[in-house]
Amino acid sequence: MRIGFAASAPFGADVLERLAAKHEIAFVLTQPDAPAGRGRGLRPAQAKLTAMQLGLPVVERLDDPLPAETIVLVAYGRLIPRELLERHLWLNVHPSLLPRWRGAAPVERALIAGDEETGVTVIKLVEELDAGPIAAQRAFVVGPDDDAGVVYDRAAALGAELVEETLAGPVFRPQPEEGVTYAEKIGPEDRVLDLTRPKEAVDRVRALSPHIGARTELHGRPVTVWRARVEDGAFVPVEVQPAGGRRMAYAEWLRGLR
Secondary structure (H helix, E strand, C coil), rough: EEEEEEECCCHHHHHHHHHHHHCCEEEEEEECEEEEEEEECEEHHHHHHHHHHCCCCCEECCCCCCCCEEEEEEECCCCCHHHHHHHHHEEEEEEECCCCCCCHHHHHHHHHHCCCEEEEEEEECCCCCCCEEEEEEEEEEECCCCCCHHHHHHHHHHHHHHHHHHHCCCCEEECCCCCCCCCCCCHHHHHHHCCCCCCHHHHHHCCCCCCCCCCEEEEEEEEEEEEEECCCCEEEEEEEEECCCEEEHHHHHHHCCC
C-alpha cells in the first residue's frame, strides 16, 4: 500500500524503517533541521536521516503537497491543522495504552510511575491531544530491568504490526472516558533523583535511560546515573557519567576519586 509517513523522533524513525520494508512510502513529513548539541549547530531529525538512508522523499513543510490518502504519524512533534486532518486519514501510533499517558513522554512517564504494563495504541488523529478513536491496541509487560530504550524498541516493533493490521481495513472505537492521564514533557526537575526513595529513584533512572539521564550527587560530585538497582533496600548506582566525562561503571568512577 502507498502511504505517507510523518515522524521526527527516533521512535518514529524505527517504525518508518519497519513499514518501508513492506509498503511504498510516498513521502516522509518531518521537522526542519534544528539547533542541537553544545555547538548548537543545525541537526536533522532522526526520521529525516532514516528517510534519506532509505531514499525516500522528505517534506518539511505542512503546506507542501502530501500525496497520499493515508498518513501514518509517529512522534512527529507538531500539531496537524484541521484542514489536513479532514483531507487525509491520519493514523497515529502512540506508545501507551490510551487513554493512559496521552502526551509527549508516555514511555518515560509510565516507567517513572512504576507501571508494570504498557503497550501501543493506533488511533485516528484528531484535534484533541491523543484523544482519537482506537483502531488497534495491544499490551506488553514491562520487565523490572527494562529501560526506556528497551520499551521504545518493543513498542516500535509492535506499532508496525498494529499499523499493518489497521491498514487492512480500519475500524474505530471511541476511547474510554475514564482512566485519562497525561504524560507531560520531561523537564529539568524530572531528572533529579530522590535517593531517600530507592525504588522510585531506580524507576526514574530506567525512564531516562539511555537518552536523557537522571542526575544526582554522589560523594559530593554531580553525576548522571544511567543504570542503578535496589540492593538491601538501598539505591546502588551501576553506571554513571561525571560532568564532562564519559559513561563508566560506578566502581570505576569510585576508583578515580581516590
